[in-house]
Amino acid sequence: MVNIEIDGKPLQVDDGKMLIEAADEAGIPIPRFCYHKKLSIAANCRMCLVEVEKAAKPLPACATPVTDGMRVYTRSAKALTAQKGVMEFLLINHPLDCPICDQGGECELQEVAMGYGSDVSRYQEKKRVVKDKNIGPLISTDMTRCIHCTRCVRFGQEIAGLMELGATGRGEHMEIGTYIEQSLVSEMSGNVIDLCPVGALTSKPFRFSARAWEMSQRDSIAPHDSIGSNLHLHVRDGQVMRVVPRENEAINEVWISDRDRYSYTGLNSEERLQAPRIKQKGAWQETDWQTALDFTVQNLRKAIAGHGAQQTGALSAPHCTLEEMYLLQKLLRGLGSQNLDHRLRQNDFSPQTPQYPWLGQGLAQLEKLDAVLLIGSNVRKEQPIGAHRLRKAALRGAEVMLINPVDYDFNFPAGEKIIIAPDAMVSALAGVARALCELDKAANKTHLDALAQVAVSSIHRTMASRLKSADNAGLLLGSSALAHPRLGALHTLAKLITRLSGARLGYLPQASNSVGGWLAGMLPDRDARGKSVSQPGLNARAMLEQGLKSYVLLNMEPEFDCANPAAALRNLNAAECVVTLTPYVTSQMESYADVLLPVTPFSETPGTFVNAEGRWQEFNAAVRPLGEARPTWKVLRVLGNLFELPGFDYVSAQEISHELRALAPDLATAGNGGDSATLPQLDNHGQTQGLMRIGHVPIHSIDNIVRRASALQQTADAEQACIRLNAAEAGRHGLMDGASARVSQDEAEARLTVRVDARVPDGAALIAAGVPGSETLGASFGAVNVERLA
């Protein structure tokens, strides 16, 4: 600690801090443009010049470390003269036309100019003009306004891990841009809009649609991944106009992913269902809520009376709120059915699968790991903010190792990696487990016997020793592990590895409330207290593959959200009664559903999401429901009343979450569940016959809102349905890049274009789920046949 004095205020500051940090902590304002607390120090804008006693010239506060006894004046004549001088220079080339600039009213340059600028410009000469660049569908450029602070360039290098913007040219000819016209591809690129202190980089979908002072700011939680980034929704006239990050150091720091930033463009899509609809004699008709709810109750009662409650089931998307899932399971259990699930993309429900797949640690903990083994995860596109934490760990020197079904491109340096077809991931993990056992053969005799047939390679040994020797090691299982047909085997082996190596086990769940679904009791075998029920119902897969007589579907589109779309659609169409609570209507719904009840997306309802680390985050509605849509919790509450079930007298969503809070188990004590005692059968460590499908879900296909977000669907990350094979595998099937192929799984089939992709291992075919074109196929991770079409 050193003692310094700023503007006469004595301060105690940590050694090595810069003056500007000390001033910020003490609440003393110093103007700045290039300095940003999350970026490296550039000291190129010179706006933060301050007077330091005994220094000959004013010094930049952002690049001057504190020293004991330092006396600093931020508002002295010398400091102000310097700051005003810099301001005048910065304004030389900057257009003075704030009224026509999209940043006007929320511009750092405008604000600082109000405090430090002159009221008239003395500059008479020509101003420089810079051509605007097209850097993609998300960010607009107005490069004449750029003041060369280089925050956007440093963001790319340091945070996104993908340097796409740079400063080309020199002196007056220096320009910020990509040099060659191209779109930014970082999944975090939108953050440069917040960083840009002027109107040079602004949001393309939002541009010129509202002024800062016309909108109100509402707090919310990001609904598209299990990070739960904190958001501000900016709303005007009952509409979400844009989304920006809300700072929370423990979760998203000051960043959000592009998916969280631009998904609002899908909220008011034309497909929004704005009034209840019922199907009578095969024809759809719009109706009022009372009629629709009576119709719902009548039809469900009839189905239950005719076939028993065991023939009714409810499925909820994993991005529904805690309150919604809790009420839905309460309703169904009240009706006598245990057929409940939110694990729509899961394929394996064996008893060895995890009981609470959560991160097992805080998000901030991820950046402190020294060795990480990622299993079946494309964390960069699935949880971009999680990848950012891992990137920080990797830059600190952590070894991030991979066992993945696709050689995904990460924005951090990856260490040892095994890229292998999904069915071989189990034996790869078993190899690491055996390598760990071999480190202490005497103690692990039984495990060694059980793993006798497992081949151990030098990569397995390296991974094992890295995990064992690291102070802070972690195993993280991602979406491809959670959807893996042998999730139970992966979980058991992961448990064994963590026990032998001292590493921590964690899951990276896919959706914003995946963890919440487990806590809300949206499960066929456990209630909201986490207690097993005496007669478990059917899980998601069984419900959709075996078929039930009636279904209640919440906020989901089975053709895109389920592990096996073909089976789901077949059985939904065959059911007698399908009640669908949905914000959007699709032609598929019109075919299988009998009632369409319009419910709200996250922006129009209060609710709670539990993120990967188990943090409960409540949020409120930012805008009123669109049309006749109503928050799901209200609809379910009324349905509970109409069925005359007890305990449906809630007057607020908060009451529901408080009720659940008192019941739900604590994740920290519950752990991940499962054990490592009974190791899985490892007889088939060779390849299965034919090809194994990798049905990962692309970043912008994850849920019903994102799939309709027009801005995101124009980016390079928006995938089209196709079949991706490596060159050798394509050759074996007589296929070439661009060829047309017939892809089939049992009776299900699709015609897809072939793409040769070196990232895909032998024996596997990458066919994304959740995208139009592949919804006619079956299991997301299952055997698949490919034939060439002439």
Added chain:
Amino acid sequence: MNAVPMNIAAKPLAELISAEALAEIDRWIAKYPPEQKQSAVIQALHIVQDQHGWLNNERMDAVAEYLGMPKIAVYEVATFYTMFNLKPCGRHTIAVCTNISCMLRGSDVIVSHLEKKLGIRLGQTTADGKFTIKEVECLAACGGAPMFQIGKTYYENLTPQRVDEILDKLK
């Protein structure tokens, strides 16, 4: 859909320059610690430019790939230094200094003489592909101002007459 092209994989550097030139770049890379091989970027660009006379995007991308740098970081370097030609240029590039010493000693006259004689403006190349003239910053020969550089040779104390003699000798 947006028609903006995406990153396209770069051609390997070995396909663009001779084996000797590649060995020369490797010699420069070896001078720096392995994790800082991007320190060789300026020399690598010079060597590639010597082979072709100028740098196009393909060549810069190949250098980026070879040195493990982001492409834009190579563009930053190549656009910063006037010694790198980012457009095709003539057999002889005349780099005229117009900084203060040369300007005080009459570089304006030299520039306008060159422009008139060759019928092109600064930054342009003659139709026969023989000469390119460009304006550069101080080449550290203020004692002999005004001056220009052709290829690797400095010509000092220039007058229009001397410029004519120099150019006439060049093929």
